[in-house]
Amino acid sequence: MHAAFDTKTLIASLGALGLDPVEVKSCAANRRDYLRRPDLGRMLDADSRRALAGRARGACELVLVIGDGLSPTAVNVHAAEVIGQLLPHLKQAGIAVGHVVIASGARVALGDEIGEILRARLVAMLIGERPGLSAPDSLGAYLTFSPKVGRSDAERNCVSNIHGSGLSSAEAAFKIAWLIKEALARQISGVALKDESGEAAARQIAKPV
Amino acid sequence: MAYRKVIDATAYVFDDLRELLAKATPPRSGDRLAGIAAGSAEEMIAARMVLADTPLRQFLNEAVVPYEDDEVTRLIVDTHDAKAFAPVASLTVGAFRDWLLSDAATTPVLAGLARGLTPEMAAAVCKLMRNQDLIQVAKKYEVTTRFRNTIGLKGRMSTRLQPNHPFDDARGITASILDGLLLGSGDACIGINPASDDPAMIGGLLRLLDDIIARFDIPTQGCVLTHVTTTLGLIGQGLPVDLVFQSIAGTQAANRSFGVNLALLAEAREAGLSLKRGTVGSNVMYFETGQGSALSAGAHHGVDQQTLEARAYAVARAFDPLLVNSVVGFIGPEYLYDGKEIIRAGLEDHFCGKLLGAPLGVDVCYTNHAEADQDDMDNLLTLLAAAGVTFIMGVPGADDVMLNYQSTSFHDALYVRDLFGLRRAPEFDDWLVRLGLSGTDFRLAGNAGQLPDFAAKLIA
Numbered sequence: 200m201h202a203a204f205d206t207k208t209l210i211a212s213l214g215a216l217g218l219d220p221v222e223v224k225s226c227a228a229n230r231r232d233y234l235r236r237p238d239l240g241r242m243l244d245a246d247s248r249r250a251l252a253g254r255a256r257g258a259c260e261l262v263l264v265i266g267d268g269l270s271p272t273a274v275n276v277h278a279a280e281v282i283g284q285l286l287p288h289l290k291q292a293g294i295a296v297g298h299v300v301i302a303s304g305a306r307v308a309l310g311d312e313i314g315e316i317l318r319a320r321l322v323a324m325l326i327g328e329r330p331g332l333s334a335p336d337s338l339g340a341y342l343t344f345s346p347k348v349g350r351s352d353a354e355r356n357c358v359s360n361i362h363g364s365g366l367s368s369a370e371a372a373f374k375i376a377w378l379i380k381e382a383l384a385r386q387i388s389g390v391a392l393k394d395e396s397g398e399a400a401a402r403q404i405a406k407p408v
Numbered sequence: 409m410a411y412r413k414v415i416d417a418t419a420y421v422f423d424d425l426r427e428l429l430a431k432a433t434p435p436r437s438g439d440r441l442a443g444i445a446a447g448s449a450e451e452m453i454a455a456r457m458v459l460a461d462t463p464l465r466q467f468l469n470e471a472v473v474p475y476e477d478d479e480v481t482r483l484i485v486d487t488h489d490a491k492a493f494a495p496v497a498s499l500t501v502g503a504f505r506d507w508l509l510s511d512a513a514t515t516p517v518l519a520g521l522a523r524g525l526t527p528e529m530a531a532a533v534c535k536l537m538r539n540q541d542l543i544q545v546a547k548k549y550e551v552t553t554r555f556r557n558t559i560g561l562k563g564r565m566s567t568r569l570q571p572n573h574p575f576d577d578a579r580g581i582t583a584s585i586l587d588g589l590l591l592g593s594g595d596a597c598i599g600i601n602p603a604s605d606d607p608a609m610i611g612g613l614l615r616l617l618d619d620i621i622a623r624f625d626i627p628t629q630g631c632v633l634t635h636v637t638t639t640l641g642l643i644g645q646g647l648p649v650d651l652v653f654q655s656i657a658g659t660q661a662a663n664r665s666f667g668v669n670l671a672l673l674a675e676a677r678e679a680g681l682s683l684k685r686g687t688v689g690s691n692v693m694y695f696e697t698g699q700g701s702a703l704s705a706g707a708h709h710g711v712d713q714q715t716l717e718a719r720a721y722a723v724a725r726a727f728d729p730l731l732v733n734s735v736v737g738f739i740g741p742e743y744l745y746d747g748k749e750i751i752r753a754g755l756e757d758h759f760c761g762k763l764l765g766a767p768l769g770v771d772v773c774y775t776n777h778a779e780a781d782q783d784d785m786d787n788l789l790t791l792l793a794a795a796g797v798t799f800i801m802g803v804p805g806a807d808d809v810m811l812n813y814q815s816t817s818f819h820d821a822l823y824v825r826d827l828f829g830l831r832r833a834p835e836f837d838d839w840l841v842r843l844g845l846s847g848t849d850f851r852l853a854g855n856a857g858q859l860p861d862f863a864a865k866l867i868a
Contacts, residue, residue, distance in 0.1 A: 329812050365603070370575070
């Protein structure tokens with residue numbers, strides 16, 4: 200929970216994948232504020248809002264956000280790997296990544312404001328989940344169609360438990376890509392979009408023995 | 409209506425019942441986050457003094473969330489039973505507290521009162537009560553429900569066996585079920601929180617539970633805790649659904665953030681009932697709640713989280729649930745900051761649930777980013793067992809490896825059983841004896857030889 204968010208290494212890893220991420224911060228100035236004031240973690244600070252507005256160039260299909268959440272460790276360890284596995288699926292589906300954003304002090308709903316400013320049809324956020332005793336490095340992915348401030352959690356899809364003893368990066372990337380494709384095609388996310396990737400995944404990924 | 413109290417030279421004014429309730433609430437981070445907590449201990453006490461003098465009847469005249477805006481308020485008002493309310497109709501909140509603690513408030517009298525109480529009345533009196541009051545009054549209640557066994561009888565406590573797995577692996581889940589059954593857990597239900605919301609995956613888990621329960625003829629019920637629309641779809645496909653699960657909250661807007669409304673819950677209950685899978689009763693719903701969920705969804709209407717939690721129980725009881733579970737420490741430190749706040753909230757939730765006639769269990773739990781530890785959970789577990797909690801969770805090693813939080817273990821349940829002499833649902837206890845997993849004294853048999861035989865049958 201209190202581990203440092205290693206954005207420098209993350210930027211380098213994403214750069215190696217051909218991505219040019221922009222860094223933003225929420226209004227939570229420190230981890231203490233972050234814990235006590237989740238509302239601050241859902242709002243961009245003024246500088247970040249300006250930086251994103253400067254980057255926005257018309258509407259785009261997809262914005263990827265990587266946020267520290269409650270486990271910076273999860274993001275440090277797994278995020279670049281998942282993105283690396285995700286990109287080929289997106290390419291195959293002909294879905295362009297409009298922007299990649301690295302967000303500090305982030306709650307899930309921060310992606311709504313980011314996606315809204317960048318005029319994304321869909322935002323996919325990778326974020327560190329609450330640290331468990333056995334799995335302190337669990338990563339989650341949240342997908343929100345037509346992101347804008349005020350979206351409710353019922354309007355998101357989630358792929359959780361991405362870590363060494365949970366969902367592998369390859370399995371997670373497959374599920375996330377499936378949900379991205381379906382959310383864009385059906386123009387919806389959340390409880391109305393069920394993850395039915397299981398059958399496709401069974402064909403795609405060899406089951407562990 | 410405004411409420412006033414002058415203490416020495418200071419006048420305290422509370423604009424309405426909503427503000428009065430919020431300011432009278434024992435301190436917690438969620439109410440501070442919402443900006444509605446008392447500004448000082450003096451203000452909190454002034455609010456409690458005013459609240460103590462407020463007639464219970466006032467709660468029938470003044471809604472904390474407007475009737476026109478909110479279907480939960482409409483449910484509360486429209487289903488209020490004036491006849492059941494009559495015995496306490498002339499009391500103030502303070503006098504109601506004294507009456508609840510008195511010998512006049514016996515188990516049958518309290519049972520008859522439940523539908524006469526609104527959740528706001530329960531929340532109000534709760535705010536005037538110390539922890540020992542919450543325990544003593546709750547202990548008098550006996551809220552019983554039935555599906556394949558009888559839950560909530562006096563002197564008994566049930567457990568939900570919670571065999572979650574980070575990627576819903578059938579073998580991992582089966583191993584945890586085996587572990588729990590051998591340790592006498594699972595009479596409230598065997599309930600899996602799936603990591604996936606893929607209906608095909610969830611259908612597989614429903615079959616797994618149905619198969620285990622049928623193969624061993626276990627007098628319990630299965631549940632996969634997924635969104636109610638997913639369960640409805642699976643019922644439509646003919647999958648074996650015992651209990652229909654849904655998370656609920658105390659306002660229409662918060663329920664909307666969960667993707668549900670009262671009509672949808674009614675539809676889901678009807679679908680569950682239509683399967684007729686209960687053998688001794690037909691309580692088919694399993695609800696989960698927790699203080700802070702409405703604020704988390706920006707749907708709290710300026711009402712304190714404990715009052716809203718009580719309103720969630722008014723939603724629950726309208727659907728005759730088998731189980732209602734306050735997942736008290738799950739939401740995180742921004743709503744309940746530390747062990748002290750979690751313990752208080754756990755006792756409040758159990759008390760209010762029972763007052764309203766809901767079969768309340770508590771997931772005695774915390775997250776690793778809260779200021780709490782397992783000793784705090786030992787305290788809350790012991791207090792709730794003393795208070796007659798309907799059920800608790802049984803999680804392998806108390807560590808949920810999918811939801812990533814700390815709950816109570818199979819052994820924790822055995823500890824309070826031992827301490828207070830608490831037995832399980834009678835049908836389940838008999839089953840344990842029949843299989844030789846416990847002796848006729850209903851204590852687990854020290855029979856290590858049972859394991860290979862039982863395990864072999866389970867995984868065959």
